[in-house]
Amino acid sequence: MQAPTDVSAGLSSEEAAARLEQHGPNSIATKRKLRPVVAFMKKFNSPLLIILMGASVLSFFTGNPTSGGILICMVLLSVVLDFTNTYRSERAVEALVARVITTATVVRDGVEQEVPLTSIVIGDCVVLTAGDVVPADGCVLEANDFFVNQSTLTGESVPVEKGPSRLQAAPAFDVSAEHVVLMGTSVVTGYAKVQVVRTGRATEFGKIAERLTAAEQDTDFERNLKKFSTFVMRLTFVMVIVVFGINAAVGRGWFDSFVFAIAIAVGLTPELLPVIMSVSLSRGAVRMAKAGVIVKHLPAIQNFGRMDVLCTDKTGTLTENRIVVVRYVDVSGTRVDDVLRYAYCTSAFHTGVPNPLDEAVRQYKAWDVRGLTKVDEIPFDFERRRESVVVDEGQRRLLITKGAPEAVFRICGHVECERRALPFDDAERTRAHETFTRMSTEGYKILAVAYREVAVRPGTYERDEETGMVLLGFVAFMDPAKDTAKDALAELERLGIGVKILTGDNELLTEKVCRDLNLPVTGVMTGEQLRSLDSLGLRKAVVETTIFARITPEQKERVIRTLQEVGKVVGYLGDGINDAPALKAADVGVSVNNAVDVAKETADFILLKKSLRVLKDGVIEGRRTFRNTMKYVLMGMSSNFGNMASMVAASAFLPFLPMLPPQVLLNNFLYDSSQLSLSSDRVDDADIVKPASWNLHAIRKYMLVFGPISSLFDFFTFGFLFVLFRNAEHQFQTGWFMESIATQVLVIYVIRTRKIPFLQSRPSRLLLVNTLLVVGIAWALPHLPFARVLNFQPLPLLALAGLLGIVVAYLLVVEGVKHWFFRRTPAA
Numbered sequence: 001m002q003a004p005t006d007v008s009a010g011l012s013s014e015e016a017a018a019r020l021e022q023h024g025p026n027s028i029a030t031k032r033k034l035r036p037v038v039a040f041m042k043k044f045n046s047p048l049l050i051i052l053m054g055a056s057v058l059s060f061f062t063g064n065p066t067s068g069g070i071l072i073c074m075v076l077l078s079v080v081l082d083f084t085n086t087y088r089s090e091r092a093v094e095a096l097v098a099r100v101i102t103t104a105t106v107v108r109d110g111v112e113q114e115v116p117l118t119s120i121v122i123g124d125c126v127v128l129t130a131g132d133v134v135p136a137d138g139c140v141l142e143a144n145d146f147f148v149n150q151s152t153l154t155g156e157s158v159p160v161e162k163g164p165s166r167l168q169a170a171p172a173f174d175v176s177a178e179h180v181v182l183m184g185t186s187v188v189t190g191y192a193k194v195q196v197v198r199t200g201r202a203t204e205f206g207k208i209a210e211r212l213t214a215a216e217q218d219t220d221f222e223r224n225l226k227k228f229s230t231f232v233m234r235l236t237f238v239m240v241i242v243v244f245g246i247n248a249a250v251g252r253g254w255f256d257s258f259v260f261a262i263a264i265a266v267g268l269t270p271e272l273l274p275v276i277m278s279v280s281l282s283r284g285a286v287r288m289a290k291a292g293v294i295v296k297h298l299p300a301i302q303n304f305g306r307m308d309v310l311c312t313d314k315t316g317t318l319t320e321n322r323i324v325v326v327r328y329v330d331v332s333g334t335r336v337d338d339v340l341r342y343a344y345c346t347s348a349f350h351t352g353v354p355n356p357l358d359e360a361v362r363q364y365k366a367w368d369v370r371g372l373t374k375v376d377e378i379p380f381d382f383e384r385r386r387e388s389v390v391v392d393e394g395q396r397r398l399l400i401t402k403g404a405p406e407a408v409f410r411i412c413g414h415v416e417c418e419r420r421a422l423p424f425d426d427a428e429r430t431r432a433h434e435t436f437t438r439m440s441t442e443g444y445k446i447l448a449v450a451y452r453e454v455a456v457r458p459g460t461y462e463r464d465e466e467t468g469m470v471l472l473g474f475v476a477f478m479d480p481a482k483d484t485a486k487d488a489l490a491e492l493e494r495l496g497i498g499v500k501i502l503t504g505d506n507e508l509l510t511e512k513v514c515r516d517l518n519l520p521v522t523g524v525m526t527g528e529q530l531r532s533l534d535s536l537g538l539r540k541a542v543v544e545t546t547i548f549a550r551i552t553p554e555q556k557e558r559v560i561r562t563l564q565e566v567g568k569v570v571g572y573l574g575d576g577i578n579d580a581p582a583l584k585a586a587d588v589g590v591s592v593n594n595a596v597d598v599a600k601e602t603a604d605f606i607l608l609k610k611s612l613r614v615l616k617d618g619v620i621e622g623r624r625t626f627r628n629t630m631k632y633v634l635m636g637m638s639s640n641f642g643n644m645a646s647m648v649a650a651s652a653f654l655p656f657l658p659m660l661p662p663q664v665l666l667n668n669f670l671y672d673s674s675q676l677s678l679s680s681d682r683v684d685d686a687d688i689v690k691p692a693s694w695n696l697h698a699i700r701k702y703m704l705v706f707g708p709i710s711s712l713f714d715f716f717t718f719g720f721l722f723v724l725f726r727n728a729e730h731q732f733q734t735g736w737f738m739e740s741i742a743t744q745v746l747v748i749y750v751i752r753t754r755k756i757p758f759l760q761s762r763p764s765r766l767l768l769v770n771t772l773l774v775v776g777i778a779w780a781l782p783h784l785p786f787a788r789v790l791n792f793q794p795l796p797l798l799a800l801a802g803l804l805g806i807v808v809a810y811l812l813v814v815e816g817v818k819h820w821f822f823r824r825t826p827a828a
Contacts, residue, residue: 010107019121026199137198146190154504280679291617300604304622330473408448443512444476488612496690507549527551642710674774
């Protein structure tokens with residue numbers, strides 16, 4: 001899109017008003033707020049919460065208000081934690097809006113005037129100077145020494161030079177073009193007039209805001225939790241129907257059968273799962289804070305442990321986010337001090353607004369310039385792409401120039417090599433170009449340096465003096481790789497996490513950084529190449545490609561979504577506005593303390609220091625938390641399920657209920673109480689060396705293997721107790737209550753590790769004390785004065801010894817089967 005020739009004169013007030021009416025105000029996306037009550041109620045749509053709410057109602061109905069109250073508290077705790085995170089995207093958009101200035105300078109009716117940001121329209125001529133924030137997307141009409149910092153939108157670490165298009169025809173609006181400036185970027189130096197071509201939601205900035213208002217997608221952990229909850233719901237429903245039908249068929253009465261079926265349903269429900277997750281996550285958040293990771297969204301800790309791909313930007317994460325001098329050579333590639341010394345003269349005597357390259361030259365080495373006197377300066381401009389200074393060095397007066405190599409080559413007649421001036425003929429020009437190209441392909445930002453003697457005369461020196469120069473060589477700059485990043489990348493690799501670079505910066509520079517960090521590069525793709533791929537092609541490319549360079553925020557998000565489609569759990573580390581959609585899309589969004597507000601609002605975690613080493617600590621903590629949560633799931637789906645199944649089967653053959661409903665609920669309460677300390681348990685080193693996995697198929701298989709073992713020993717117990725006590729109903733129920741709670745609780749020592757319990761892997765002290773205390777209470781209950789209220793009766797020593805032998809035998813068998821199971825199912 002090309003501006004009319006008279007566009008710098010601006011629009012009339014009438015035309016601006018008409019365009020404002022046509023295109024709408026220059027404001028980015030806003031999100032319709034949900035009423036708090038509606039938003040809160042929507043949090044109750046989880047299958048697991050529906051199960052728990054149903055169980056709580058039934059507990060009240062069957063005369064067990066304590067269990068019902070506990071279940072309601074757990075539901076409310078889970079919902080409140082979720083509700084507090086509902087408005088993160090809304091706050092992110094508000095932070096994005098706050099970043100944009102509220103007024104801008106435009107030319108209206110032929111004069112410059114301040115107008116509200118929202119009043120800027122397509123076709124307006126905006127005047128920009130150093131320190132301004134660009135108020136809309138536009139094309140540069142005229143510029144002088146105009147550099148823009150657009151790192152927050154594109155990821156480029158160096159301010160970008162902008163100026164009018166050099167094309168004769170109307171150029172396309174390409175966001176990476178040298179004549180295009182984008183809303184939300186900031187002016188570092190110079191002056192420009194810009195014609196507005198996009199406003200509001202149509203700007204790149206507005207598109208990012210639109211992405212942030214999109215509905216939250218479930219993370220990988222949340223998706224798997226819903227699948228698990230649905231599985232439990234179906235299993236519970238089937239069990240209730242079967243139990244009710246069996247007991248009604250054997251003549252126990254409809255009401256008694258219903259009450260017993262409900263007790264079984266409550267026993268099958270993993271009601272403590274939300275609490276154990278919340279406690280584990282809270283403990284994990286505290287430990288992560290000590291490691292320099294602030295947790296904003298607790299459930300994301302689970303995803304942290306499951307992450308197997310980390311996508312990250314380059315600038316400031318893999319690099320120092322500062323420009324330094326790395327080489328200074330002549331056209332043959334030989335180091336020559338004069339190249340840097342002459343570059344230092346231009347930087348030291350530069351009087352314009354400071355820029356990073358001049359600062360890097362000055363900081364690299366401070367040359368003594370006391371013998372030099374500045375005579376004049378020819379400032380940088382976009383057309384020449386170079387700058388010059390004139391200095392007296394005693395015996396002679398020199399014109400020293402540095403700038404873009406192609407621009408400096410055009411004004412050179414000689415080249416200095418080994419302190420000899422040679423004609424800058426085709427052969428030398430080819431050699432210089434090859435050296436420049438080779439250094440560029442290594443990822444360096446290159447400036448060429450040239451000089452010549454000029455006549456001593458009064459007055460100023462003009463641009464046409466820049467001719468017949470002697471080419472000295474090149475100064476190479478780059479944002480160097482962090483010293484700590486190499487070890488951190490190696491640690492992430494050992495933890496089974498692949499790293500991919502998503503950056504708006506140059507692919508050559510990014511490859512150079514990866515080489516310096518020993519990060520294997522299996523493939524490189526640019527935004528233009530990515531744009532041409534269909535969904536199938538991209539699914540293959542995201543697996544095989546390490547570097548995605550010069551990509552837009554939308555493309556970053558697309559890469560992450562595609563990685564998730566192929567089964568990856570994706571983390572993203574970024575700190576700019578351009579990173580916000582990717583942070584939101586990722587299963588684990590990570591930003592840093594000095595990031596822009598919108599990135600911090602969108603992220604799940606904030607690093608107090610932008611370091612991959614800190615990330616590694618967070619990953620390990622996430623895996624510990626996930627593993628401890630999975631211990632409870634495996635417990636519930638093995639011994640707990642086995643006991644409930646045994647109860648169903650026994651109720652069909654015994655002349656009385658194997659356990660009364662209040663005893664079932666008490667059993668379930670004591671069992672759950674023993675698991676509250678699981679969040680403090682130790683995790684084996686072998687369980688954190690690779691991403692944790694929620695494998696519903698493996699959980700079902702685990703249940704089908706270990707559940708029947710529990711049932712088998714329950715049947716041994718039934719036989720033992722029935723033979724011993726015959727028709728002594730309450731003693732039978734007491735004996736099975738004691739065996740059931742002991743096997744359910746103590747088996748955690750076996751299930752919590754793949755190693756040999758106590759010998760190779762010890763539980764935490766709190767878990768040990770808590771589980772033994774619960775079993776002790778359960779075995780002491782029949783001997784307490786109020787035992788008859790629960791229909792418990794004391795058992796003789798022979799019965800206690802037999803039950804103890806059954807419990808020990810059960811634990812030994814489970815330990816043996818465990819090793820067989822994990823050899824056959826290593827992914828469980």
